[in-house]
Amino acid sequence: MFAKHSFSRRLLALILFALLGLITPIGVHAIGQEYSLPITNSQSLIPRATSLYQTRRFSEAATAWKQAADAFAASGDKLGQAMALSNLSLTYQQMGEWDLAKDAIASSLTLLKNSPQSTQQKNILAQTLNIQGRLQFTLGQTEQALNTWKTAADTYKQAGDETGAIRITVNQSQALQSLGNYHRAWRKLIDNGKIILSQNDSIVKASVLRNLGDILRVVGEPSEVDRYWISLWKEWQKSLEIDEKLDSLEKSKQILQQSLEIAQKLQNNQEIAENQLSLGNTNRALAATKNNAEQYYQQVKNAKENYEIAIGIGAATSKVQAQLNQLSLLLEAEQRLLQSRERNITREFVSQIQTELRDKIGNWRNIEAEIKQLPASRSSIYARINLAQSLTKAKSNLSIANDQEIAQLLESAVQQAKNIKDARAESYALGTLGSVYEQNQQYSKATDFTSAALNLSQAIKAADISYRWEWQIGRLLKAQGNSTNALDYYAEAFKTLQSLRSDLVASNPEVQFTFRDSVEPIYRQYVDLLLQKTAPEQGEIAQQGLEKARKVIEALQLAELDNFFRDACLTPQEVQIDQVDPTAAVLYPIILENRIEIILSLPGKPLRQYTTAKNIAPKEVEETLKELPKLLASQNSNQDPELLSVMLNYSRQLYDWLIRPGETELKNSGVKTLVFVLDGSLRNIPMAILNDGNQYLIEQYSIALTPGLQLLKPQPLTELRLTALAAGLSAARENFEPLPNVESELRLIQSTLPSQELLNNTFTREAIQTNIEASPFPVVHIATHGNFSSKAEETFILTWNGRVNVKQIDSVLRSGEIGRRQPIELLVLSACETAQGDNKAALGLAGVAVKAGARSTLATLWQVSDKSTPLLIGQFYKELTENKAIAKAEALRRAQVYLLKNSEYQLPYYWSPFVLVGNWQ
CATH class of the missing domain: 3.30.420 (Nucleotidyltransferase; domain 5)
Known part of the structure; x- marks a missing residue:
């Protein structure tokens, strides 16, 4: 009897792993991806149940698992019974029979907790807890899932199963991502998952890399000050052969491609589909960074191709998500290209996209039918919301779906959320339904649905969605002429936004969300309302309104930089x-x-x-x-x-x-x-x-x-001996043209104040860091190509050995801050420029200013290829050194007027691009 039971347990353990791998939870990412071939036994019910499950005959599979559980119970094998019940729970989850799934997993856990502890019992318990966590996560009970998975991970470790623990790490990471806690997810992955770096290729390894690529796409590389995390991340990049100088999106793409290669090598279609979906999302994010229409369109094409592959080979959930992402991408691309200034170039692109869009949006009922086939879950609810949002965007120029059909989609989402008791998903569905009625000016219905959504989100303390419904009610009241009450709701939305901050840098990937559409307008509309009620005759009330408006404007500056840095x-x-x-x-x-x-x-x-x-x-x-x-x-x-x-x-x-x-x-x-x-x-x-x-x-x-007085606190220039680290590139590098006047610029600095020079091949990222660590230079002057963009990925300065992006500037220029008594007083970037065609490009300059840690940053908005730059810079330093009491802004003013009065350089092109950001004193 013992031998028979032992064999059955080993068999069921393998099957449990296999089924965990075959199930993709309803969401963007797969959870618990482990693919093992079960050992078959012709005398057992197990191979039959497994076969039925794999061929998606879930009702018959459930019957077979119940029979297996009964057989194990009759023979007194509690561990075998527990494993069969766990597999039964997985099968019920695929059927959307959530109550039955809960009962089965609860019975399994009761049996396991009453069984004698052993390594095998712990392994089976860990697997069963993993299944329970998956059930909780699918039903939107993310916090409970995290707790369950923590217990599962601890149990795997007690059993000595490192691979099992890593599998749980992937699940935990995905749950944290769904909560918007990407930084914690990143730390968990690179710390707990580092063992995979030395392991052979496996689905677990592919899954870890895919999740890491997803995190880098959404929030980039976290700005960790702890050397442990910096060192560990360097170890990962070295092992994966990722160039540290690449921006986060390119790193995301490379890591996802490595994950895809593993999945292709293992011939695992579902993991391939998940990777193609993630690569599509990263290519979509890369497209958003392109100001050039051709480059933008190429990235859009890349993303479409990724989604198309995922649609072709993915399981039902991945297929639906890829279709929805492709549809929203096409709508987004059409809008972006129609607004482009490169009309001659974009005309053909727009025509191609609109042709595709008509085809895709014309088949929306097919997507709806596929969504209906999915088990009721948070992700199937979000899929309905996502489809409704795309249809709402499309109906303005494509007579496809009417408002009643869109409302029905959302009403079914509301009902599904109620059925599975997912208050968060229900709130999303109700609020989106309210916005549909808002667009149709049916304000009474819109208010009812939005109020219900707000009540739910507040009850579950979901501030990240509460602010949206507070804003929506504010808009509804404003549209009906009730600006007084509208102000109250805008004030609440603003207050909620301020409490969130870090949670806003990442959006829910399954519900369409952008900073431009969902955050920025709140600040502007709130200021608009406030300033309509600040007539001078209102005295103190007007002052209070103006002070509030000033604070909101400062907060908008901060929010834009948060979004810039993600x-x-x-x-x-x-x-x-x-x-x-x-x-x-x-x-x-x-x-x-x-x-x-x-x-x-x-x-x-x-x-x-x-x-x-x-x-x-x-x-x-x-x-x-x-x-x-x-x-x-x-x-x-x-x-x-x-x-x-x-x-x-x-x-x-x-x-x-x-x-x-x-x-x-x-x-x-x-x-x-x-x-x-x-x-x-x-x-x-x-x-x-x-x-x-x-x-x-x-x-x-x-x-x-200044990007805001709250961010760069002004204070007078400290009385200290001005010395400079003067660095620059006069030679051509990385397809950038030479800057012949840089050498004379650096010589002028040396003639004005004591300085250490780094020119051309001595001007490297490492050399700057070493010199700043060795000596507390009050002035750091960098004369090199640089680019300011509204995208952090495209904001950089060029050194001899590569680009230093805006996030890396922090670590380079602040490297000696711990030991120094004084921060850098003045950072000068004298050959930079703002990205052409980017109407918010100078946001990158503000980003550099606050990230560099310098009290003041002097930079150029465009590059002046002339000897006028050394003249202005020389005069600026002369004013600073000859008049100790002079403010930096006044020194710059005098230098600019010096050029303005020079007949050779009086045109604005020469003197006006220099701007001082931060401390003007």
Whole structure:
């Protein structure tokens, strides 16, 4: 009897692993991927149950597993009975019979906990706990699943099964990702999963790599200060032969390709499909970083091909998810290309996408039918929501689905969520249903559904979705003319957003979400409402509203940088400007739908508000903000009298919008410095260029920029001996043209202040780091190619041995911070430029400024290929060294005016691209 039982247990253990692998939980990722061939026994019910399960004849398989469990019970084999019941639970899960699945797994666990402890009992218990965790995760009980999997991992370790423990790590990582906790998931994977680096290829290894690639896509490389994690991540990259200098998305792609190769080698179609789905998502993310239309379209094509393969070979869940992702990608690509400025290039692309889109969206009922075949689960609910969102986007230009059909899709999602008692999914479905009625101006129904969604999300403390429904109710009230109550809901949405921060850097991958559509508008609309109720005659009430609006604008700056870094890595702090500099005024211009609002903060005075561009078409504002930077950055435009006249007209128009309304107060206040907290496309324009009709703004005031006083706290330049680390590239590298004037620029610095020079092949990332660690240079001057973009992946500076991206700048420039008494006072980047065609490219400059840790950053918005740059830089340092009391902004102003008064360099092209970010004092 003992031998028979022992054989049965070994057999069932293998089958348990096999079934765990065959089941893909309803979601973007597979969980518990382990594929083993069961040992068959013609005398047993087990091979028959296994065969029925593998051929998806689940009802018959359930009967066979029940018979097996009864047979083991009759023979007194509790372990065999427990394993059969666990497999029965898996089968019920495939059938969507959740109550039966719960009963079966509970019975199995009871048997196991009452069985004598042994290595085999622990192995079986760990496997069964894994199945229970899978059940909980599928039903949206993610926290419970995490707890169950923790127990399972501990049990595997007690049994000495490292591979089993790693399998659980993958499950835990996916659960953490579903909660938006990508950094914790990353740490768990690279720490617990490091053993796979030395192992042969396996499905577990492929799964670990796939999850790692997914995390890098969503949040990039976490900004860890702990050396343990930095060292461990370096070990992973070395083992996987990943170039550390690559940006996170390229690393994601390479790691996913390695995972795919393993899956292909093992001929595992489901893991191949999961990898193609993940690669499609990464190629889609790469497409979003491309400003060039052709490059964008190529990445979109790559993503479509990945999704197509997943559709062809994936199991039902993967197939549905790939179809939905492909559909939403096509809709997104159509919108993006229609808005492109490269109309001649994009016309053909748009035509191809629209042809495909009509075909895909025309078959939406086929996708719906496939969703209906999935067992009721959180992911099948999200699939319905995702399809409804795509249909809502498509109906404006494709008469496919009507509103009633979309509403029915969402109503079925609501009912499914109720059936499985998944409050989070139910809240998503109700809120999305509310938004459909909102678009149809059926405000009463929209409010009812949205309120129900909000009540649910608040009951389960799901702040990451509560803010969306608070915002939606605010919009509904505003649309009905109830702006007072609307303000209350906007205030709640803003408060909830502020409490979230780190959770917003990652979106739910199964419900369509973007920062641009789902977060940024809340700030702008809230400011819009606040500033409609701040008439001067309201006195203190108006001041309170203006102060709230100022804080919201600062918070928007912070949120944009969080989104830029995909990491809530910045720590804000309260700052009172008049306590910092009694001679500085701060201007907060914010671009709203139908006007520009400016909040002016003068030392010792109440906040003031100005409304401009009120009766001007939004397209005119957009054209000014788009065309002026292009004209300024073109040397030819500056030298063409006609284009120069157009440029001056734009700069006068901007002066009228931003400065003219408060001109008198500024002059009467006696302020010497204007500090701008710029919004959107305004960041791409140097404020020095604003012209009142007689002179440029730089001739009247020192000028500085800040992404927010809360982020870069201003303070006077400390009295210390200025020494510089001066580095640069004059030679051509990585297809970038040579910069012949860099050598003279560095010589000028050496003649002005003591400096250590790193030129060409001595200018490496490692050399900068070594020198900063060795000596506390107050000034770090880097004259090299650099690019500022609204995408962190495309924001970098070029060294001799490669690019240093914005996230790496942190580790390079802060490397000696622990031992130094003073941070870097001034970082100068004198040959950088903003990405062409990117209306938020200067966000990258703000990112560099806050990430570098320097108190001030002086940089160029476009590259000036002329000897004028060394002249301006030389004059700037001369002003700083000869006048110890001078502020950095004033030193820059004098240097710019020095060029402006020079007939050879008086054109804005030469002197206006230099901007000071951060500490202006």
